Amino acid sequence: RELAESYGKELIETNQWVTTIFENKMNEQARSMAAWVLVKIKGIVTEYQRLLMEDLLPLA
Numbered sequence: 001r002e003l004a005e006s007y008g009k010e011l012i013e014t015n016q017w018v019t020t021i022f023e024n025k026m027n028e029q030a031r032s033m034a035a036w037v038l039v040k041i042k043g044i045v046t047e048y049q050r051l052l053m054e055d056l057l058p059l060a
Contacts, residue, residue: 004044019038
C-alpha cells in the first residue's frame, strides 16, 4: 500500500515504459525481464485496489 501511495505516478510511468520494452520483439531476454516487472507492478496495483475497496466497503 505504501509503495502505491508514495510512488503511484512512478509505477504508472514504469508500467508504460516496460510495456514498450515487452512489445519490442527484438530481445527475448529483455522481454522476459519486462514480463516479470509487469507481473510485479500488476500485483502491487491489484493489492492496492483491493485495500481501497476494503476501506470504502467494509465488510459487515
